[in-house]
Amino acid sequence: MGYILFQVTLLAYILATAAYMVYFWTQRNDIRTAARGIMIASGLLHTLYIIVRYFEAGHTPLTNHHETISFFAWSVTWGYLSFHWRYNVRNFGSFVSPVVTILMLIATFSSREIIPLPPALKSAWLPVHASIAIMANGFLALAFCGGIMYLLQERELKKKRFGLFYTRLPSLDALDNLNNHCLAVGFPLLTLGIITGSIWAKQAWGTYWQWDPKETWSLITWLLYAGLLHQRFTVGWRGRRAAIMTIIGFLAAMFTLWGVTYLLGGAHSYVG
Numbered sequence: 116m117g118y119i120l121f122q123v124t125l126l127a128y129i130l131a132t133a134a135y136m137v138y139f140w141t142q143r144n145d146i147r148t149a150a151r152g153i154m155i156a157s158g159l160l161h162t163l164y165i166i167v168r169y170f171e172a173g174h175t176p177l178t179n180h181h182e183t184i185s186f187f188a189w190s191v192t193w194g195y196l197s198f199h200w201r202y203n204v205r206n207f208g209s210f211v212s213p214v215v216t217i218l219m220l221i222a223t224f225s226s227r228e229i230i231p232l233p234p235a236l237k238s239a240w241l242p243v244h245a246s247i248a249i250m251a252n253g254f255l256a257l258a259f260c261g262g263i264m265y266l267l268q269e270r271e272l273k274k275k276r277f278g279l280f281y282t283r284l285p286s287l288d289a290l291d292n293l294n295n296h297c298l299a300v301g302f303p304l305l306t307l308g309i310i311t312g313s314i315w316a317k318q319a320w321g322t323y324w325q326w327d328p329k330e331t332w333s334l335i336t337w338l339l340y341a342g343l344l345h346q347r348f349t350v351g352w353r354g355r356r357a358a359i360m361t362i363i364g365f366l367a368a369m370f371t372l373w374g375v376t377y378l379l380g381g382a383h384s385y386v387g
Contacts, residue, residue, distance in 0.1 A: 134146060
């Protein structure tokens, strides 16, 4: 049942992405409403899939590549929907939905095999640490999308030839505020993820920090975002520099999630 439900969820995301792309070109409000409805339905189906996967696996489904990427996509979806209900950012869904669909496609081609948990993962800290860390990535992904939108809009303005993006994207101030709001949620979650991971490490390995490659890159990612926020609040960094730093920070977060696992190994390599 879980496999079929996942495929239905993937199809729903693809339909949502297609609807958002049509809306981006046509700017028809009825298509935007339909796209939003399909995205909400996709998120609900995805939630049901995670619940079913939990009962199939017998533990929190955050222990292999398929489950991690699936939960990442789920986090981006509900992070986007939570912001959409609070902030009206035009065509944000046209940039977020393809990211979600790409993540789901990656999860589709990842092994869905359920294997017994390693001893280090048999802990109540698993759902706490893993879910917080991945949800942090979800909001950082939203900031990444906002950064891309900012650079595209700024390019249109600098060229003074107003084309496709100028009439469809929000103002630079609105996009900069979106970036700030996403970081205001993502960075505390990232911090809390590192803290809970350290507590779990103490319980599992007897030390809060052992400079494992994933721990090290998590710290590097945290420092990048901490530096960005520090510059925003003390020096007044806004606009292009903030957008670029947001993109760089997200790339570091993705290297922490994927690159470290496959290239550097370490105690967290079981995630692969």
